[in-house]
Each structure stands twice: as C-alpha cells, then as structure tokens.
Amino acid sequence: MRILITGVDGYLGWPLAIHLAARGHEVAGIDNYARRGWVGEMGSQSAIPIAPMAARLHAYREHLGQNLRFYKGDLADYNFVLNAYRSFRPEAIVYLGEMPSAPYSMLDVHTALYTQQNNVLGTLVTLHAMRDAVPDAHLVKLGTMGEYGTPGVDIPEGWFELDYRGRKERMLFPRRAGSWYHQSKVHDSHNVEMACRLWGLRSTDIMQGVVYGTAIDEIEGRPELATRFDFDQAFGTAINRFCAQAVIGLPLTPYGKGQQRRGFLALRDSIQCLTLATESPPESSDYRVFNQFEEVYSVMELAERVQRIGNESGLDVKIHPVENPRTEAEVHYYNPDHQQLLDLGYEPTHDMDAELRKVFRDLLPHRDRIEERKESQFPDIRWDGSRRPSELLGR
C-alpha cells in the first residue's frame, strides 16, 4: 500500500514509517519539525539523540532499501497538502501531525489557541484534500482516550446504542475531555465523523492510551533509526518521564494520589495497532473508532513498577508524589472497552518489565542529556492558568 504519515518526524511517526516500510509498504511523510520546536520551548530536548531529517532519510534508505517520500510543510496549508496527495496518491493517511500535549495547551491563551487552531484546522484541511484528491483513501486519525475523560460509566469504542425514552439510535458516545488539547481531539472526531457521513470518506479514529518505551524490532541496535524520547513536563508522558527521572537519580513524581487510571501501551504495541488499522480499511462512509491500549493501570502502580525495574538496574529509585498541577479526578471509575483491535489480530506485548528494561538500556548512555535539561521535568503548568511549581506531598 501507499501510506502517507503526517507527523513522520515524531515519536510515533518515525518508527511507524520504518515498520510499514519493513512490511513492504511504500511510505511518504509530512512534517514541519514542530515537535522539535515545542520541546525546545519547554526548555528540553529528546533524551535519545535523533538525527536531522536529511540524515534520517539517508539511514532509512540504507536500512530499508527504499526512499521515504518526504514533504516538508504545514498541514493547515491546503495547497501544500493537496499537492502532496496528488503527487503520492496515498491509499491510507495516518494522521499523527498534531500538537499532543495537554499541559502545553493549558499554558496560556496563546498555546490554547495555537493547539486548537493547529489540530482542528490541520484535520479539516486533510478532509477537504482527501475529498478533492483521494476520496477512497483511508484516514487513520490519532485521537486519544482522553476524549472520553473519566465518566462514571463504561466507555464503548466511540459509538453506542442510545436507548432514550423508548426509542433507539446509534450515536457517538458523549465526550468529556479535560484540556484544550484533549478538546481539540474531540473536535477532530466530530469533524471526521461528519466528513464520512456527508462525503463518503472512510476513517478509523484511534482513541489511544498513553504510550511508553523506546523499542520496536526494526530500531533496536540501530541508533541512527532511533525515535525521540521526551521527559519534560509537557511532552514527556507518565512512564517515560518516570524512567528519565530514575536514570538521573530524581524521585519519580506521580501527581496527587496517583490513583488516576488510564490505558497504557508499549510503543511496539502502538505501532502494531496502527499497522493493523491501516491494513484493514473500513468501508466507504464508515467512521470506525478503536480504543487502543493494552491494559488499564493506575499511575502509582506504574511508578512502583518503574522503581522495581530501575532498582534491578542498580539505580536507587524513590517515589515522591507531588501536588497535582492538573484539575482532574484522582479517584474514579474507569472501564473502557478495547476489543476491536484484538479482533483484528492485535497481540499485546504484556511484558511491561521487558519493555522497561529496554528503556533503561537505551536511556542510561544518555544520562547527561537528561541531566542537562532536568529542570524541564518539574511540573509547574497549572490547569487554572497560573505557573507554580508543584510541592512534594507526603506519601
């Protein structure tokens, strides 16, 4: 298949391109290096060094024996996107090109506006360019489990049958997001669903859990193919940030009670699932939603697991919960479905310990890069718009 990945320079986009090429697909990518810029704005950098795009493309060709067709530009620019589609004629578009951080979106009015503008308009341009150039292509759109929030009821995969006052209708399940970033994904979901309904496009919307890890088979042992690894307060997600903290001897800092429950999955599982979704397109007009994660854990369970694996590696890992900078429920019901990817053949890794050992293996040589930017991992972006470092809490 001809598959175009937006955000191909990112944490998921780069390994996905490699994995799809290794499976024999022809891959193109779009990026404007915005992720490198956002992390720089947070005073941080990728813990694992990543090459500039020209060097990445060279390494890709060396290892995979084909070119990655790379288009540099802004996804909110209709003419640029239309040109890329007309030139590459993708059969699938994996849309990862969004600003992915809740804290960054809550920083101030400017980052809030930027987040919704970048994400919502980029997707809207994509829908129009698909309609105009590749109406039969499959849009694999990256959403987030955070679209649902944490309601006190089970969470189906996107749709449900509403039984209301004696009548029934298949409806989108109500969303209740908790940041401007998460809301931007809710808006995307509504826009994409409408484009499928009115224009006959086809899409899989991926409600993804929190991804952790450094490894997919095609990357291991090839540092020139490595993907980025962030640990700052905005772009470093829970498990990854814990691992980076452990590596430089900082305590792991779950927020508040640490009883927040979320779906998590390893990087290799994310890549596996995105591949499964891409290789099994839905029918025209179908807006399909997958909840994509391996298992639900509490943040504290994960901190304890990172502690155990870190201690095995000879580190002395402490856990010090800090004041929660977010406004969120810390103790809540959480029971989301996740069946459809299993039905497509998803084989979950299950061995989180092995994945964490690989993270430590890959991070330890870059201890200095984390140490040099360690201030960036202390949370101080508050959901109320203020900027105030979180205090340590008693455990």
Add this chain to the structure above:
Amino acid sequence: MRILITGVDGYLGWPLAIHLAARGHEVAGIDNYARRGWVGEMGSQSAIPIAPMAARLHAYREHLGQNLRFYKGDLADYNFVLNAYRSFRPEAIVYLGEMPSAPYSMLDVHTALYTQQNNVLGTLVTLHAMRDAVPDAHLVKLGTMGEYGTPGVDIPEGWFELDYRGRKERMLFPRRAGSWYHQSKVHDSHNVEMACRLWGLRSTDIMQGVVYGTAIDEIEGRPELATRFDFDQAFGTAINRFCAQAVIGLPLTPYGKGQQRRGFLALRDSIQCLTLATESPPESSDYRVFNQFEEVYSVMELAERVQRIGNESGLDVKIHPVENPRTEAEVHYYNPDHQQLLDLGYEPTHDMDAELRKVFRDLLPHRDRIEERKESQFPDIRWDGSRRPSELLGR
C-alpha cells in the same frame, strides 16, 4: 446589569442591545462588521437598509437616552477582548459574534477553515479573557439546534442522564451536526462546558431554532433603529427568504420534499428569551443549556403560511420546491424538549401570522433592494463542494 453583546451589529445583536437598554441595563457591544462583509461576498445586502455604526449609535442615544459603549475589533484578538472586559466590567456577555451560515461554511475549504477558526477561537479567547478579567460574569453563548442534527430519538436540553450497562452518569447529549458551521458550534459547546467545569465559569448555551421577522416593539416605527434582514442563499434563513421572494414575485423555494422539521421562533421571541437567560444567571461552574424555539414546523408548512399571508397582502405567491443543495434527511423524527425558558417566564408570541404581516409591511417599501440582488437567493452551494444551481422540482 452591565451587559456586553458581541456581534452587536448583527441581526440579533442590534435589537437585543436596544431591548436591554430599554429595560434599564447598561449595554456595550463588540463588532468588526464582518456580517456586512460576508453578505457582500454572497452578492447581497440587507433588504432593510441599516445605518453605519456611527449613525446607529447616534440613533440609540437619541431614543434610549444612554450611550452604547462600542468596541470595534476582532473577537479572536485576546488583548483587544481583555481590554474591552477590563474597561466595561461586564456582568453578562451575550456572545453572538460568530459566522452563522451553514452554506457559507460549506462553500469551499477556505470558508470552512475560516468558519471554524473564527467561531472556535473567538469563543476560546472569550473564555480566557473571562477567566482573567471577569470570572463571575455570565456567558450567554449562542449555539444552534443544528448541533443536535435530527437523531431518531427525543432531544433533551443539552444534558441527559445516561443509563449505560447498569451505571448512570449525567452527560452531554451526543451532537450530530450537518455542516462545518454547525460543527463549530458543537466545538464551542464542548469548550464552554470545560471552562465551566475546570475554571468555575458560568454559562447558558442557547440552542436556538431558526429566527424570522423584523419586529420588536422598540424598533417598530423607527427605521433608524431597524435591524438587518438577509435573503441570500447563505445568510437568509427559511421564512425570511420566503418573504423576500414573495415580495418580488419569485416563487418560494423550499428545498427538496420540504418535510424537514425544525424549531422556529420570531425575532421578538429570540430577544425575549436571550433577555430572560441573561437576567437569570446560573451558579458558578454551571453549564446550562436551553433549547430556544417556539414551535416545530416543517419547511413546507411555513412556505404555505407565507404564501397565504402574502396573498392577503395582494401578492400572487407561488411555491416551487427546488432540488435540495444540502445533504440532509428530508423526512425524519424530530422531538426536541423546550421547557426551561418557559419555566423562566418565556411567553411565546404564537401569532406567526401577525409577525409575517409585519415582515411584509417592512419589506414592501424595499422591494427594489431585493430585486437588485435577487440572484443571491438562488441556491447553488452544494454540500459536496460543487457549485451548481438547484433545479426546480415538480410539486
């Protein structure tokens, strides 16, 4: 109360300012005259002449004995909006300042992007400026009944109790909008609900039906206080467009079967309801949703009513359905609740015939202004992105 109206130069904003001032409130307004521009883009103009803002403000002062504090600027400009709030210190903000046309939003990729950018970012700026300057103010936000679409189940007022797999939760009722414009209002609703939940703001979100008419008591007999009246395919809504067609001897053109059912209300009822909502603010953190319309009618019923009243006025009114340029259900279940405004004291006009007679009375002197722009009322904006005039259908 000190009440700030965004979109004060518009069809609803201007009479609302007058009505609130007549009730003794202190009123401010924001506008950038965008509505005049959009209608110009469609090759049209207001059938009823409206004065430039400077003359409007002069007439306002003459008739109401107070100034309208007018701020000219863009609602997506945070510093401008913050300055207006800090200077006027509104207790309520009635947010009418959005691009309100479904066909305009479906015209092409550029108007689609503009619509979501203008509407979503303007509201997002407002939420931030409220948080930063007037956190206790009440946001009366204009949404649309079109956010819900036409599901095969009853439509509650915004919220419902979801009973799902044996557990219950109060949730936003699922939205299913049918244009990029309507989706922009869905996005707004999600953003506003989150700001109430996280920041303790208070808001009433008005899911309004289709408004028709020219009259509120304070305007009648005072042409210098008149509000605009649009009849083009994008900004002229069903009943108003029918009246304009009748006045110049064109057939009334319901779309398709004309069996689409919608909630409608007279301009004076819209102003009455917005006033009631504004004068009865909800508690802090409360996101309240009102469905605002007087009664549900089919489009064909309304065409026939306009025909009858037009014929009474000595016109010879024909009805010729045309091919539906929209992608929408033409025959559908429709049963939305609308109780909360009645509970607040809303007294519906009920006398649609009298309102329509006033429309004819106000339009007949401006027959030439409609005749000169009559091409603008023929629909040719297709929901599939093409531009093709709708053919006449047999009745």
